[in-house]
Amino acid sequence: MIMTTIGVAVEDDELIGAAQAGSVDAFSELVRRYQRAVRTCLAARMSDAHEAEDLAQEVFVTAFERLRQFDRTRPLGPWLRGIAINLLRNHRRKFRPEYIGGCEELGRLLEDEVSVRCTEAYEGRVHAALAECLGRIDGPSRELLRRRYAEEASVRTLAAELQRGYSAVTMQLHRLRTLLAACIEGKLASMSPS
Numbered sequence: 001m002i003m004t005t006i007g008v009a010v011e012d013d014e015l016i017g018a019a020q021a022g023s024v025d026a027f028s029e030l031v032r033r034y035q036r037a038v039r040t041c042l043a044a045r046m047s048d049a050h051e052a053e054d055l056a057q058e059v060f061v062t063a064f065e066r067l068r069q070f071d072r073t074r075p076l077g078p079w080l081r082g083i084a085i086n087l088l089r090n091h092r093r094k095f096r097p098e099y100i101g102g103c104e105e106l107g108r109l110l111e112d113e114v115s116v117r118c119t120e121a122y123e124g125r126v127h128a129a130l131a132e133c134l135g136r137i138d139g140p141s142r143e144l145l146r147r148r149y150a151e152e153a154s155v156r157t158l159a160a161e162l163q164r165g166y167s168a169v170t171m172q173l174h175r176l177r178t179l180l181a182a183c184i185e186g187k188l189a190s191m192s193p194s
Contacts, residue, residue, distance in 0.1 A: 010029070012030070012033070012075075012076050013072055014026075015027075015029050015030050016030065016067070016070065016072050016076060017072065019064075019067055020067055020068050020070070020072075027064060027067070030076065031060050034076065034077060034080050035056065035060070037077055037080070037081070038056050038059050038060070038080050038081065038084050039052065039053065039056045041081050041084050041085075041123075042055050042056050042059075042084050042088060045088060046088070051091070055084070055087055055088060055091060056084070058087055059080060059083050059084045059087060060080075062083050062087065063079075063080055063083055066083075075127075077127070078123050078124045078127060081123045082123065085123070125188060125191050126184065126188065128187075128191075129183070129184045129187035129188055129191070130180070130184055132183075132187060133180050133183035133184055133187065134180070136183065137176070137179075137180075141172070141176055144158065144162075144169075144172065144173065144176070145173075145176055147161075148173060155169050155170055155173070
């Protein structure tokens with residue numbers, strides 16, 4: 001089984017190496033690990049869920065074709081999101097809407113903003129800021145975030161485990177997300193663009 005070696009999770013680096021050597025099983029495990037992040041990245045930027053899903057599949061086809069060129073010293077997530085953003089840009093160019101009724105200026109402004117925020121460098125800065133901000137949260141709050149977002153436990157499950165009300169857990173998660181968002185915005189403001 002590719003996921004574990006004597007009960008220990010296989011690191012991305014090992015899977016990437018095996019996939020670069022031609023292992024379809026290793027690449028399938030990488031897809032399993034990263035498909036949610038890639039789909040989320042695209043779904044947040046597209047209004048049509050079906051188009052986002054199609055584009056996510058195209059990301060992994062492109063990644064498979066280019067995997068031998070991937071530098072294993074770099075993290076895989078930002079590289080995959082970079083492919084996703086490039087494919088999204090190409091998709092938008094191909095299916096660019098015609099703005100009617102004086103909306104050209106607004107359309108250009110929105111496209112400019114998307115191209116600034118949808119870069120691999122920006123995604124890397126966001127990821128670094130998130131990691132630093134998460135590092136400042138400890139104890140039960142960190143565990144709650146991990147269970148909810150890394151393990152995808154439902155709020156109802158968490159409320160039952162914590163013996164707290166559903167709304168109390170929902171409110172705590174909301175407050176933690178708000179704190180994280182403010183922290184990330186502060187970090188991004190202090191980081192110099194690369």
